[in-house]
Amino acid sequence: MKIFIKVLRGDGCVMDVEKTTRIIDVKKQIEADLKVPVAQQTLVLLGKTLLDDKRIGFYPKIKDGTKLHLVIKKPESLNTILTRFLRNYYTEEQTKVVMDQFMKDFQAKVYSLSLDDLERIATSYLNDENI
Incomplete structure (x- = not known):
């Protein structure tokens, strides 16, 4: 069956799926087609979030021509992300001190990069993305 994936900003795609297709597999195909990482995707049908571990057949309202x-x-x-992680091990005050120092060090290192360094980093990420 064909389903339509609609993004708020106007993009979208059409996908062929089966009742046995897992939602996570739909998201992986969306990542390939629309270049949206799986971790940033939430699929919604009629106001309900679709769960990654469920199959299309689990949702009886998904039929041929359904728009997700x-x-x-x-x-x-x-x-x-780092603040949330550090809060598991330190008090709020300690977390703030560690994060302030980390961000100072991080910014100093980023500012010390040359344009050649930045180009190498960017090229590396672009090459990884195309693999």
């Missing part, structure tokens, strides 16, 4: 809405989550910042 793709919500793209904003990626979390490095600061947010």
Whole structure:
């Protein structure tokens, strides 16, 4: 059956799926087609979030021609991720001290990179993306 994936900003795609296709596999195909990382995707049908481990057949409202809405989550910042991690091991005050020092060190290292360094890093990431 064919389903339509609609993104709020106007993009979208059409996919051929079976009742046995897992939602995570749909998301992987969306990543390939629309270049949206799986971790940033939430698929919604009639206001309900579809679960990654379920199959298309689990949702009886998904039929040929159904439109699923793709919500793209904003990626979390490095600061947010590290702060959440550190809170598991340190007090709020200690976490703030560690994060302030880390961000100072990080910014100093980034600012010390030359344009050649930045080009090598960018090229490396672009090459990894195309593999």
